Every structure is written in C-alpha cells, then in structure tokens.
Amino acid sequence: MVNFFIMEEKKKNPWDKSGLWPEEMDLLKAIIAQTELVEMTKWGGTVYTLDKKNVLGIGGFKNYVALWFWNGVFLKDEAKVLVNANEGVTKGLRQWRFNTKAEIARHEKMILQYIREAIANEKAGLAIKPEKKQTVVSAFFQSALDADKAFATAFETFTPGKQREFLEYIDAAKREETKLQRMEKIKPMVLEGIGLNDKYRK
Structure with a gap:
C-alpha cells in the first residue's frame, strides 16, 4: 500500500x-x-x-x-x-x-x-513570440501550380496552415509516381476549396 x-x-x-x-x-x-x-x-x-x-x-x-x-x-x-x-x-x-x-x-x-x-x-508583455512557419513550395508542387492557373489561384485562397498540409502530403511521398497520384487526388479538393484534413475538423 x-x-x-x-x-x-x-x-x-x-x-x-x-x-x-x-x-x-x-x-x-x-x-x-x-x-x-x-x-x-x-x-x-x-x-x-x-x-x-x-x-x-x-x-x-x-x-x-x-x-x-x-x-x-x-x-x-x-x-x-x-x-x-x-x-x-x-x-x-x-x-x-x-x-x-x-x-x-x-x-x-x-x-x-x-x-x-x-x-x-x-x-509589460515581454515574451518570446512564436516564429511563423514559412511555407516552402517544392519544385514538384510549383510545377503543378505553374501548369494550371485555376489550381494555382484556388491554392492561394487557403490559409498558410492548410497550404502546408497539402505541400507536406505531396512531399512526403518518396516516389515520383506516388507524388503524381497524390496530386491528382488533391487537385479536385483544392479547386472545390476543401482542405486536406477538413473532414477531421469539427
């Protein structure tokens, strides 16, 4: 005990x-x-x-x-x-x-x-301010944006956080084939204004 x-x-x-x-x-x-x-x-x-x-x-x-x-x-x-x-x-x-x-x-x-x-x-409000995360666009993702103006315009409407979710989802794939498959999956979502993880958010 x-x-x-x-x-x-x-x-x-x-x-x-x-x-x-x-x-x-x-x-x-x-x-x-x-x-x-x-x-x-x-x-x-x-x-x-x-x-x-x-x-x-x-x-x-x-x-x-x-x-x-x-x-x-x-x-x-x-x-x-x-x-x-x-x-x-x-x-x-x-x-x-x-x-x-x-x-x-x-x-x-x-x-x-x-x-x-x-x-x-x-x-007095002295505090370390959290650093803002930089949105880094890979060459692969940038090429997709450059090739499709509607896709690029729709992508810009998302918040930086939601943009990073798409970018990380694509860049996490190691094979080029997988990147292409994932890009095809997210394109309709981006064009419809649906975030990658929106379905999990309340």
Missing part, C-alpha cells in the same frame, strides 16, 4: 524527478508565496501564474532543485545565476539551480528580486 502512494505522488509531480528536495521545494514555495503569483498545477507540476499566464515553475532533479522563469531571457540577471537548460533549443526559459536549503535561504532577497522583475516583465 505504501508503495502505491509513493508511485501516485511521483505521478502527480513529474517535475520532482528525485524526491530528494522536499525542504528546498517548500522553502521556494514560501518565498514565492510572498508575491502576487498564483500557484497552479499544470502538466502535473507546480506552476506560478499571473492572470493565468505562466511565470515560474519549480522542480527537483537528481543533482539540484530548480526555479525556472518562463521568460527568463528578459531578466537582467546581474548576478549571472541563470542557465539555459537546453542551449540552442530553449529560447525564453531560464533556470536558477540550487543544491542546498541553506543556499536558497541565503539568496532569498535576490530570489524575490528576480521573481518581482519577472512579474514586472509579464505585466
């Missing part, structure tokens, strides 16, 4: 991957509780929000407990304590890692400064 509850607890908080940091996690929570942020559970972990927008998260790992800032890239970080956990991939998220409860307690004032700056940035 005890093992069942342990498994359930781990399942409830997947960001506490070690279970080694209960006192450190509690101290971080107590510090964050001094601010206006609202504690919520998202994706099974503890998240702190402002007007339902993610600002902070906390989690325990094998070698450290982390306080992360969703848009930490905008923090001044004068103390140089923040790290990018996934360099080259993560754009906005930054972590502050701690190894002991004493370390967290020693930096409480600075932690609050960083959190309050994160709150101010959130209120």
Whole structure:
C-alpha cells in the first residue's frame, strides 16, 4: 500500500524527478508565496501564474532543485545565476539551480528580486513570440501550380496552415509516381476549396 502512494505522488509531480528536495521545494514555495503569483498545477507540476499566464515553475532533479522563469531571457540577471537548460533549443526559459536549503535561504532577497522583475516583465508583455512557419513550395508542387492557373489561384485562397498540409502530403511521398497520384487526388479538393484534413475538423 505504501508503495502505491509513493508511485501516485511521483505521478502527480513529474517535475520532482528525485524526491530528494522536499525542504528546498517548500522553502521556494514560501518565498514565492510572498508575491502576487498564483500557484497552479499544470502538466502535473507546480506552476506560478499571473492572470493565468505562466511565470515560474519549480522542480527537483537528481543533482539540484530548480526555479525556472518562463521568460527568463528578459531578466537582467546581474548576478549571472541563470542557465539555459537546453542551449540552442530553449529560447525564453531560464533556470536558477540550487543544491542546498541553506543556499536558497541565503539568496532569498535576490530570489524575490528576480521573481518581482519577472512579474514586472509579464505585466509589460515581454515574451518570446512564436516564429511563423514559412511555407516552402517544392519544385514538384510549383510545377503543378505553374501548369494550371485555376489550381494555382484556388491554392492561394487557403490559409498558410492548410497550404502546408497539402505541400507536406505531396512531399512526403518518396516516389515520383506516388507524388503524381497524390496530386491528382488533391487537385479536385483544392479547386472545390476543401482542405486536406477538413473532414477531421469539427
């Protein structure tokens, strides 16, 4: 029975991957509780929000407990304590890692400064904007558009997202014969203004 509850607890908080940091996690929570942020559970972990927008998260790992800032890239970080956990991939998220409860307690004032700056940035609307996907038209698809003006005109009426669905459907085919078969299938749909996956949308 005890093992069942342990498994359930781990399942409830997947960001506490070690279970080694209960006192450190509690101290971080107590510090964050001094601010206006609202504690919520998202994706099974503890998240702190402002007007339902993610600002902070906390989690325990094998070698450290982390306080992360969703848009930490905008923090001044004068103390140089923040790290990018996934360099080259993560754009906005930054972590502050701690190894002991004493370390967290020693930096409480600075932690609050960083959190309050994160709150101010959130209120100011500072956030990483998602990059717009570029619609890339392959030579094969472009040749079909060039050869049929009506097809090209109809294709232009679709949203970029629906255009990409058609393009990816054609380009996913490895053999030229399959590409031609798929092109014949989608042409009537395009001319009738029907998206490739419209039937699956409600």
